[in-house]
Amino acid sequence: MTEHASTAAGEAAATAAPRGGAATVEAVAAKAVEVSDLNLYYGDFHAVKDVNLRIEPNAVTALIGSSGCGKSTFLRSLNRMHELVPGGRVEGSIRLDGDDIYAPDVDPVAVRRQIGMVFQAPNPFPTMSIYDNVAAGLKLTRRRRDRAGLDEIVERSLRQAHLWDEVKDRLDRPGIGLSGGQQQRLCIARTIAVEPEVVLMDEPASALDPISTLAIEDLMIELKERYTIVIVTHNMQQAGRASDYTAFFNIAGVGEPGMLVEFDTTEKIFSNPSEPATEDYISGRFG
């Protein structure tokens, strides 16, 4: 298992040279996520059916598919956020490098410390400064550090999120005073400051302008040196540009559960998909 993970990490590091400037992220092997026979429910509604896939470490995996096909639900099940919705229920197993995150004795809070998440709308904490937003994860989880150690982590996270140069002179200003694109990068900095193994992104660029979108894509490509990244996106170009693997979800009809139709390398999915439904979706014939 570990052998496989490190090889994959090596491959990923070799194939993906970061586009934007010098790399600020040093390569570290992250963890793989293995999903087997996963079924997700909202109360009686079967939202996602029988998903089996392996999310490779140190790579970007894109989840695509039309609205309502269960991509976001699936993403939220990866760090046990799905069960926070009233009636949210999970069957099957998700293993983070072999450890079942849904085992009965596993604390969901501990899972979320290893699997972070960036949301669709930028959501910095409105009462906190830029500095405190980035430090929030460490401060609020009582992983005590001295001030200098915290300073270092905040600076490193902001640098990794390509936000440092824009905010280094106003770290004590409120985080909500930033522009939308900056806020989203702040949220990414906040997520990676706790050094998770996996970073989940739920349409992180859908509320942003094209420049910020591109910045976030570059960022993902850099961040996979250190983290395993899963991203939900409606933007085909984005999936094609930034991801290494692509999973296509679809539903048979309204009220039917979402299913994983095809999962493969992004190259294969976009050039020669095995399923006709995938090809239809990618070429824009439906969805």
Added chain:
Amino acid sequence: MSTLDVMRPSLPSWGPWAPPAAALAAAVALAIATDIGTGVLLVGAVVVAAAVVYAWSRVVEGGRRALDRLVTVLVASAFALAVIPLISVLYTVIVKGAERFDWAFFTETGRNVVGAGGGAWHAIVGTLVITGVATVASVPIGIMAAIYLQEYGQGRLKRWLTFFVDVMTGIPSIVAGLFAFALFAIFFGPGVRMGVMGAVALSVLMIPIVVRSTEEMLKVVPNGLREASYALGVPKWRTVVSVVLPTALAGIVTGVMVAVARVIGETAPLLITTGTITSLNANPFSGRMEPLPVYAYSQYKHPGVPPEPYFARAWAAALTLIAIVMLLNLVARLIYKRFGTEIRG
């Protein structure tokens, strides 16, 4: 003429103001000259002004603008009607209260005062102590109850609690007073009077208000902030304490201030729980206390001879109460301005 009708004639800028002003002036003149009732004259003035504005505007500007003007006049009149009693009360209290709104009123007590002189220092202390104790007791209970209802509660228990909070919001204040009286009578025997009894009665009135307002403020905190916190691996209680509460803090403080303003003027429950007394007692756990509303009541209800100084003190006490409530409102506004956070989804 273009189809957009840009250059259409319209009333001069003073147009909509002139008829109401003229009608009001006529009403005032008639009120002085004749003995027609003021209410009839005011209603007449509004009707005449509305009719004139409508007719004039209809001739010059056309039907749609005329209707707009008519509704504007009616809405403005309704607003004036709502404000008149408020201004009248404020005016009366200020005029009548100013007579004794002096240094002695705030420094002397009512002890051994017969006739003129004396003050309400003991009553001001009484009001501040009793309301203070009630606030200290109610705010933690109210906020924690709201946190339970909004962040943790579900199912039948939450529904029942919400129902009872709603019922408690409508409790007549005298019932709260009787409750406190009966409660303390069990332990100290009938006829007991203490400041803390009044505080308990006020707490019964305050808690549901604090719960309601805090709950509303917690509802406004976007769920995205809670999720962002959970996704960082922050436990739920810590999310509530460090993310949700600070975001809602300014609103919660404002709600508490409103609750304080609501109970600080209560008379009936305090009359039966704290009693009346003329000397200073700052200890809520021993003996009678006399808060301001009760002071005003007893000065007015049991005046000496001549009664004028007693009435003057009652009005000054009313003015003091209004001043305290206004001060609290100002503080709440300042807090909201200073610490209020912009909440976005």
